[in-house]
Amino acid sequence: MSSTTASTSSETTGLGGGVSRDSSVSSQLQRLCAVPGSEPNRVNDLLLVRPDTEEQSCSWAEGRSGNNRHVVFFHGDIQNFQEEMALRPEGVQWVSWSLEQVALHLSRRFPGRYIWVVKASRMYLHKFSCYCNFVESNMFGAPEYSSDFGAFVHLRALLIHGMERANLRPQGGSDSLPPGFSLTLVGFSKGCVVLNQMVYELAEARLDPLVSAFIHCITEMYWLDGGHPGGSETWVTDKQALKELAASEVSVHAHVTPYEVCDPMRAWVGREYRLFIQTLEEFGASLSKKLHFKDEPPSINNHFRVIQEF
Incomplete structure (x- = not known):
């Protein structure tokens, strides 16, 4: 597959088809294909x-903390690499929310951090994202949560291998996190659904010292208008x-829109969201919440816009 160079402005040139190796979309953005996890x-x-200024280039080997702040994003249905979305009628109208565009937006939302977008391992009918490497799922991506599936283990390994591929840590080095790593x-x-699975397995995962150390590096978790095709457990x-x-x-x-939490045809989503918030408040969690576009009709456009507004 050939590399395609593009501007880092709001318009990013798509990559060619037949992905077979890592490719740069711009001086900032790099695609890493088929990275192994757990x-x-x-x-x-x-x-x-x-990030615009990389301080980490030598920090791993020298034992300095450097800039080791990272953000990981898990996308929704329809979203794919830009050239894939442009090929299909159901995707082309939402191409402004391609993985590349969202990644660049997140780099502005979280300046000075490394942004990782994890592509779902399967896209049924080219539109239903399935995170079966993180949580047991059916073909449409509806989850079956478990206390011991291993989402934390997979993400930890995925990031370590991804850092090796991106030359952010030595090839074949020790299986450890960089100094000062935060996530x-x-x-x-x-x-x-990936974040939900992590919540369900939190107690079990803490029993493993290696995974527990990884969990301690997680400082924030953002739920943005969660939804899936199952009939329950949209929210924990x-x-x-x-x-x-x-x-x-x-x-x-927790950032939501009327598209998910005010839909009378899926009333359980709103009920579960409110219970999620209420329960965390009762337990004294560090919690913030916001209903976006509350005075506008529910729309899939506003559903996507929460990525810009949160």
């Missing part, structure tokens, strides 16, 4: 946006699981 056959494509997790729409409502989340001292942010 197992060799569990792979995800990653998109990396480097913010952001899930949008379907991507929130299990009290014990939410008690674990509150005790973790991770800052929780």
Whole structure:
């Protein structure tokens, strides 16, 4: 696959088809294909946006903290690489929310941090994102949560291997996190199922010293208008699981729109969201919440716009 160079402005040139190796979209943004996670056959494509000023280039080897602040984003349905979305009628109208465009937006939202966009390992019918490497899911991406699936383990390995591929840490070095490593997790729409799975497995994951150290590096978790095609568990409502989340001292942010939480045809989504908020407040979690576009009719356009507004 050939590399395509593009401006880092709001318009980014798409890459050619037939992805077979890592490619740069711009001086900031790099695609890393088929990065292995917790197992060799569990792979995800990653998109990396480097901060404008990289302080980390030698920090790993020299033991200095450097700039090791990272953000990981899990996208929703329809969203894909720009050239894939442009090929399909259901995707082309939303191409401004391609993975590349969202990655560059997040780099402005979180300046000075490394931005990682994790592409779902499967896109059923080219539009239903399925995060089966992180949570047991059906073909449409509806999750079946478990306390021991291994989302934390997979993400940790994915980031370590991704850093090696991007030359942010030595090839084949020790299986450890860089000094001063911190992590913010952001899930949008379907991507929130990954964050939910992490909440369900939090208690079990803490029993593993290696994974526990990784969890302690997570400072913030953002739920952006969570939704999936299943008939329940759009938001975590299990009290014990939410008690674990509150005790973790991770800052929780919930940003929603009427598209998800005010839809009378899916009334359970709003009920679950309110219970999620209420329970975390009862347990004293570090929590912020906001209903965006509350005075506007529910729309999928505003659903996507929460990525810009949060």
